[in-house]
Amino acid sequence: MDDESGFVKVQDLKEQKALPDPFTFFNGDRVETAADWHKRAEEIRELYQYYMYGIWPDTRGETVSYSINGNEMMITIDKDGQKVNFPVMVHVPNPEKTPVPEGGYPVLIAFGWLAQIEYANDRGYAVITLNTEHIAADNWSRAGVFYELYPYGNRWTEKTGALMAWAWGVSKVLDSLDVGAGSELKINPAYSIVTGVSRWGKAAAVAGAFDERIKVTVPACSGAGGMACFRYESQGKVYDYSSLGISEPYKMSANEPLSSLQSSGERHWFNDTFLEFKEVTYLPFDQHLLGALCADENRYLFITGSYLYEDWTNPPGMWVTYLAAKEVFDFLGIGDHIAIRLHKKDHAVTDEDMVYLLDFCDHHFYGKEVTSNLTDLTKSLYLEPANYDPFFDNYLKKKNENN
Numbered sequence: 410m411d412d413e414s415g416f417v418k419v420q421d422l423k424e425q426k427a428l429p430d431p432f433t434f435f436n437g438d439r440v441e442t443a444a445d446w447h448k449r450a451e452e453i454r455e456l457y458q459y460y461m462y463g464i465w466p467d468t469r470g471e472t473v474s475y476s477i478n479g480n481e482m483m484i485t486i487d488k489d490g491q492k493v494n495f496p497v498m499v500h501v502p503n504p505e506k507t508p509v510p511e512g513g514y515p516v517l518i519a520f521g522w523l524a525q526i527e528y529a530n531d532r533g534y535a536v537i538t539l540n541t542e543h544i545a546a547d548n549w550s551r552a553g554v555f556y557e558l559y560p561y562g563n564r565w566t567e568k569t570g571a572l573m574a575w576a577w578g579v580s581k582v583l584d585s586l587d588v589g590a591g592s593e594l595k596i597n598p599a600y601s602i603v604t605g606v607s608r609w610g611k612a613a614a615v616a617g618a619f620d621e622r623i624k625v626t627v628p629a630c631s632g633a634g635g636m637a638c639f640r641y642e643s644q645g646k647v648y649d650y651s652s653l654g655i656s657e658p659y660k661m662s663a664n665e666p667l668s669s670l671q672s673s674g675e676r677h678w679f680n681d682t683f684l685e686f687k688e689v690t691y692l693p694f695d696q697h698l699l700g701a702l703c704a705d706e707n708r709y710l711f712i713t714g715s716y717l718y719e720d721w722t723n724p725p726g727m728w729v730t731y732l733a734a735k736e737v738f739d740f741l742g743i744g745d746h747i748a749i750r751l752h753k754k755d756h757a758v759t760d761e762d763m764v765y766l767l768d769f770c771d772h773h774f775y776g777k778e779v780t781s782n783l784t785d786l787t788k789s790l791y792l793e794p795a796n797y798d799p800f801f802d803n804y805l806k807k808k809n810e811n812n
Contacts, residue, residue, distance in 0.1 A: 520605030632722030697733030
C-alpha cells in the first residue's frame, strides 16, 4: 500500500489481461444491486483519480458568478478570496424561429469549436464553446486558471492532469448556468450535452464521468485515454470496409500506445502516477469503466468515432468499450441510454453525427418522433461476419443467453 493514500502502489498491482469486471469491487466483493453499483462507481472514480487523471477538486470553497456581453460570457470563480475568470462563447436560438421550450433550451457545451452551431440553434439547442487554454495550458507548464486555484503539488491529492482540469471548466459553465445565467439566457442546464474531439473527446469523457449533472456525454474520436479500451488492440487486424466504398481489405495501422500518452507531448493530460505504468494490463480499470460512470436513469453516453484513417484512435477499441460499458447500462435497466455512432471518416463530430445526436436527445428529452433510425446507434461494421472478433462473444453471446 501507498502509506499516504491507502491505494496499492503501481508496482504492486496484479496483472489483469481481461477487461476488469465492472461488477467486482477492488477487494473482490460482488455488485448485486443498483445501490452496490453506485458504490462501485465511486470506487472507480477514486481509482481514476489516483492512478490516471488526478484529483477532481473539492469545490465547496468556490463561489461562481458570471457576466454576459453579447455572445461572450465571463465566468468568475472566487475561491477563498482568490479570483480567476475565463470566457466562453454563447449561441442561443432565435426565439422567433425556435420557440423557447418549457424550462429553457437544452445546451450543447463543446470544447473548442463546433462546426454545427447554426444547425444546433435551428434545432432548438443552445451552444456554448470554451477555449481550454484559458483553463489549463496544453503543455507541461501547469498554467491556466485551474492551476491558479489548485496548484500542481507534490502530494497525490495535489496532482490534477489537464484532462481533469478541462473537465472542471465544463463544470464551471454548468455552475454559471445554475446561478442565474441559465434563466437570463433561457437555457435549461438540466438538459446539458458535453462534447469534444480528440484530446477534448477524452476531456468530455472525463467530464461526464465526474460531473453527474451532465445529461449526455459525447466523446468524439477520443481514442486511448478516452473511449478506446487499452486492452483491445486492433493494430494489424484486417477489416472489410467495402460498404464504405473501400474495395481492398483495410489493414489497421498503429493504435496509440501507452508510451504516447506518457510522452512529453501528452503526459500533462494525466497525473504523475499514470507515468509509472509500463503495461496496460496492470491498470486497475479500462475505459469501459469510464464510460460506465455515465450510467444513470437520467443520463446518457453517446460515443462517436471514425472507421477510416483514424487507426490511432482505435475505433474497434471504442466499439469494445461500448459493448462492455453497456453491460452496466443493461444491469440498471437503461440499455437504451448508451449509443455509438462510427462515421466513415474525419477526425470530427460530423454533420451526420449531429443529426443522430440531436435526434437521440429529442427522443430521450422530449419523447419526440425523429427521422433517424436510432437502432443504428447500437451497431457497427464490426458485427459483420468478415469483421467479427470472437472476443465480442464475451458481451454479445452473454447478452443473447440472458435474453
